[in-house]
Amino acid sequence: MSSDATPPVLKLHGVSAGYGRIRALHGIDLEVRRGQIVTLLGANGAGKTTALKTISALVRASAGSVLFEGRDITGLRASEIARLGLVHVPEGRHILRGLSVRENLELGAFTVRDPAVRQERMREVFGLFPVLDHRQHQDGSLLSGGEQQMLAIGRALMQGPKMLLLDEPSMGLAPKLVLDTMRIVKRLNQAGTTILLVEQNARLALRLADYGYVLESGEIRMQGPAAALRADRSIVQAYLGE
Amino acid sequence: MSLLDILAHQLLNGLVLGSFYALVALGYTMIFGVIKLLNFAHGDLYMVGGFIGFIVLSAISSVVGGGWFGIFIAMLLSMLAVGFLGVVIERIAYHPMLSAPRLSILITALAVSLVLQNTALALTNGQYTAFRSDLGFGGITLGGLFITYNQMVLVAAAAVLMIALEFFVTHTQYGRAMRAVAVDADMCELLGINVAAVIGVTFFIGSALAAAAGTMAGAYYGSLWYFMGFLIGLKAFTAAVIGGIGSIPGAMLGGLVLGLLEALGTQIPGIGSEWKDVFSFAVLILVLVFKPTGLLGRSEQERM
Ligand SMILES: Nc1ncnc2c1ncn2[C@@H]1O[C@H](COP(=O)(O)OP(=O)(O)OP(=O)(O)O)[C@@H](O)[C@H]1O
Ligand SMILES: [Mg+2]
Numbered sequence: 001m002s003s004d005a006t007p008p009v010l011k012l013h014g015v016s017a018g019y020g021r022i023r024a025l026h027g028i029d030l031e032v033r034r035g036q037i038v039t040l041l042g043a044n045g046a047g048k049t050t051a052l053k054t055i056s057a058l059v060r061a062s063a064g065s066v067l068f069e070g071r072d073i074t075g076l077r078a079s080e081i082a083r084l085g086l087v088h089v090p091e092g093r094h095i096l097r098g099l100s101v102r103e104n105l106e107l108g109a110f111t112v113r114d115p116a117v118r119q120e121r122m123r124e125v126f127g128l129f130p131v132l133d134h135r136q137h138q139d140g141s142l143l144s145g146g147e148q149q150m151l152a153i154g155r156a157l158m159q160g161p162k163m164l165l166l167d168e169p170s171m172g173l174a175p176k177l178v179l180d181t182m183r184i185v186k187r188l189n190q191a192g193t194t195i196l197l198v199e200q201n202a203r204l205a206l207r208l209a210d211y212g213y214v215l216e217s218g219e220i221r222m223q224g225p226a227a228a229l230r231a232d233r234s235i236v237q238a239y240l241g242e
Numbered sequence: 243m244s245l246l247d248i249l250a251h252q253l254l255n256g257l258v259l260g261s262f263y264a265l266v267a268l269g270y271t272m273i274f275g276v277i278k279l280l281n282f283a284h285g286d287l288y289m290v291g292g293f294i295g296f297i298v299l300s301a302i303s304s305v306v307g308g309g310w311f312g313i314f315i316a317m318l319l320s321m322l323a324v325g326f327l328g329v330v331i332e333r334i335a336y337h338p339m340l341s342a343p344r345l346s347i348l349i350t351a352l353a354v355s356l357v358l359q360n361t362a363l364a365l366t367n368g369q370y371t372a373f374r375s376d377l378g379f380g381g382i383t384l385g386g387l388f389i390t391y392n393q394m395v396l397v398a399a400a401a402v403l404m405i406a407l408e409f410f411v412t413h414t415q416y417g418r419a420m421r422a423v424a425v426d427a428d429m430c431e432l433l434g435i436n437v438a439a440v441i442g443v444t445f446f447i448g449s450a451l452a453a454a455a456g457t458m459a460g461a462y463y464g465s466l467w468y469f470m471g472f473l474i475g476l477k478a479f480t481a482a483v484i485g486g487i488g489s490i491p492g493a494m495l496g497g498l499v500l501g502l503l504e505a506l507g508t509q510i511p512g513i514g515s516e517w518k519d520v521f522s523f524a525v526l527i528l529v530l531v532f533k534p535t536g537l538l539g540r541s542e543q544e545r546m
Contacts, residue, residue, distance in 0.1 A: 058428055078431035087432070094429040096422045098540070103418050110415055111434040159434060 007070065009034045009163055009194050010055070010086070015064035017054040024050040026218045027064060032163070032211075037185070037195045039205040039226070042215035043238075048198040049091050051215065052165045055196075056088035057081050068163075083111050085162035089169065091198075093152040097141035101132055104140040104151055108158025118158070125154040128184070146177045153184065163194040170201060182208055206230045214238075247386035252505040258393055258462070260501020261400035265455035266478035267485065267493040268407065269328075269448025275424035275488045276444045278344070279336060282351040284452060285475015286358035287324050289468065291453025292460035293362065295320035296373050299461075308376035310395050317399075317457040321450035328449025329442050337438070355475075362468035370467050373460040396458050403454055404494055407447070411490055420444050424488060473519070480526045486539020495537060500525065 008031040017025045024047045032038045042048050053059040055066055057078040065074045068086050082088070096104050105125060109118040126133035129150040135143060140151055149169055156164060166185065170178040182204055189195050199205035206212055206226045214222040214235060222235065229235050266288050273281045299308060299316035306312040335354050339347040381390035411417035419440045423430050427437045455474075460466050477500060485496025500522055507513055507521040529536065 056432060058431070077436070078428070079434050079436045082432055082434035090429065090432060094426055094432075096429065097425050099418065099422060099425075106415065107418055107422055107430075107433055107435070110419060155433070 006033050008032060008067075009069055010196065011067040012051075012055070013065050013067070015051075015054055015066060016062045017050055017059050018062060019059070024218050025054060028215070028218070028220050030213055030220065032194060032196050034194055035189070035192065036211060037189050037197060037209045039197045039199055039202075039209040039212045040215060041199065041202045041205065041212060041235075046215040047218040048215055049167055050218075052088055052090075052167050052196070052198060055081075055165060056086065058088075058090075082159060085160065086165070087156045087159045087161035087163070088165040089152050089156045089167065091167040091171065093148045095140040095143070095148050095151055097139070099140055100137050101140045101143070101151055102136040104155050105132070105136075105158050108155035109160075112158075112160070121158050121160065125157055128157070129154050145172050146174070146180075149173065149177075149181060153188075157188075161193055163196070164188065165196050165198075167198045168200055169197075170199065170204075178204070202235070203230075244386060248509065249506070250385075250387045252509055253502065254387065254389060254393060256502035256505030257397055257498070258501070259505060260498035261397050262455045262459050262474065262497075263477050263481045263501050264494045264497025265400055265403065265451045266474055267481035267497045268404070268490065269452050270478050271482040271485070271487055271490060271493040272420070272444050272448045274482070276420065276427075276441050277336065277340060277347075279347055279351060280479065281448075282348070282475065283331065283354035283358060284448070285471035285473075285478060286355050286362075287328060287449045287471070288452040288456040288459075288474055288478075289362060289466070289471030290327065290358060291320050291324045291449075291456030292373070292466045292470065293371070293456075294323050294453065295457025296371065296460055296466060299375060303376075308374070310377070310392075313375060313377075313457065313461045314399075317454050320453045320457045324453035324456075325446040325450035328445040331449075332441060332445040337441075355471075359468055359471070366466075366468055368468060370465050373464050373466055375461050375464075377461060392462060396462055399454075399458065403451060407451070407490070410447070416440065416443055477522060480522055483526060483536055484529045486536025489536065489538045489540075492536055492538035499537070 010032040012028055012030040014027040014029060015025060016023065016027050028051065040048050040051060050059060054061050057076060061074050065072055067073065068084060073081050073084065096107065099107070105122055106118065109121055112118050131147055132151055132154055135147065140148070143151060153169065169185065170181045173181060178201065185195060185197065186208055197205055197209065206229055209226040212223065212226050212229045213220055222229070266285065270281065270284050273279060273284065295316045298319045299312055302315060303312050306315055331354055335350050336347060339350055377392055379390060381388055411421060419430060419435050420443065422435070423437055423440045430437050430440070478497070481496035481500045482493045484499060485492025485494070503525055504518045504522050508515040508518050513521060
């Protein structure tokens with residue numbers, strides 16, 4: 001749970017960002033503590049994806065700062081941030097077309113020099129997702145949606161993440177697969193990975209998370225412990241009432 | 243000579259020509275893959291590679307001789323030098339333009355091409371330079387066909403380079419990263435891959451392959467000219483498009499196909515060798531009409 005004693009692993013301070021002249025984030029503050037699952041909720045177009053992209057430097061912050069493990073990472077290259085162990089699994093999975101499942105995983109461990117470590121991580125990923133083992137020589141982009149999601153998460157695990165930024169990992173999946181995905185998120189968290197989760201399915205996300213933020217038109221509208229947000233009538237109406 | 247012998251002879255010429263086309267087309271297609279630029283200066287790196295190879299050979303031939311071994315050493319050094327030249331060109335001319343509109347970077351490439359050509363023009367006064375070497379004219383006779391050792395060495399060297407490239411691209415992390423950057427550069431950054439470095443490596447390899455072709459072609463045909471990169475640049479571009487731009491096996495195939503078609507095309511009654519360029523661009527148009535993505539290219543729709 002969020003105890004104020006532990007310093008945040010990730011801290012956003014007054015972060016603004018946008019695309020050309022379009023402003024998508026207006027000075028947001030956000031904190032994630034070690035070992036937490038924090039969820040970022042909001043309607044379509046609220047700026048959730050932009051927030052994750054700004055953290056991982058795919059989008060430049062126009063104001064404010066991002067701190068990871070106490071270090072200011074605003075202005076680093078995306079690849080440098082990934083190498084710090086802050087790993088972004090983007091919306092839409094982005095499996096590398098024309099590369100096999102195995103090659104996609106190998107590239108996850110691009111920065112790992114020791115082949116033995118790569119092999120070990122790949123064994124762990126195959127243990128978690130046996131289907132990837134069976135399909136390792138197939139073109140990754142030809143997997144089913146659910147399998148692609150496993151590959152996207154598996155590839156992120158190859159990077160040896162300290163913290164994961166997950167953007168709608170359950171998007172487009174059948175209800176059973178949505179639950180499977182959430183179980184995996186929980187499992188990774190229990191194994192020690194801190195998680196910032198963007199989810200359409202607010203009900204599920206709040207059940208999983210310790211803490212939540214609600215984003216609206218690029219601003220943080222509400223925040224609090226997940227249990228409190230679940231109990232809040234306005235959130236229930238806006239995001240949970242199907 | 244019987245008709246069959248003439249055909250076999252032209253096939254052999256086509257194979258040699260196709261090897262040069264393929265080596266240059268590979269760089270074209272690799273560079274297009276990673277930054278979606280038709281690098282019109284690429285043919286000129288072939289020219290620069292030829293000159294550097296010749297200069298190196300002149301400097302070392304008293305020690306290592308002017309035969310294939312000396313040419314091999316000259317080729318390696320030329321590949322190294324032109325590889326770095328390619329990296330420098332990318333850094334200075336293309337890198338700052340990557341987020342600019344596509345047309346700007348295309349015009350930049352034309353400018354780089356003009357700079358390279360005119361530098362060579364100024365240094366050579368526009369004269370042909372004889373590529374002096376000690377290559378002999380020996381060979382073996384197979385039926386009615388005479389194959390020179392030079393032709394064999396050249397085709398074998400091109401094959402070795404292409405096999406090495408194929409190994410690099412499929413079996414090394416940088417090779418995989420090169421293919422991955424061609425598909426989704428942002429995702430590569432998220433995986434911790436320094437995309438700028440991968441682009442640099444791609445320019446190095448592509449430029450080095452053009453230099454290899456330039457040195458070998460200079461030695462084989464025996465002359466160099468500041469404008470020699472222009473036409474082979476166009477042909478390599480044609481070969482890359484025939485094979486499917488962005489596809490590495492496509493560039494190899496496209497180069498060979500184009501070389502063979504050109505050599506055989508000159509044998510069709512009514513089409514003399516003066517028509518061979520028309521012939522290859524006609525082939526390009528036909529491919530674009532009937533298979534716009536090239537022989538081994540993927541269609542855009544598959545990307546979704
Ligand atoms: N590449 C882009 N270029 C221009 N505007 C963009 C771009 N991406 C997003 N936007 C705009 O920025 C705003 C925030 O978009 P963002 O993708 O962050 O929302 P989101 O909360 O992730 O939405 P969703 O739930 O649909 O994924 C939207 O108004 C969107 O139109
Ligand atoms: Mg989104």
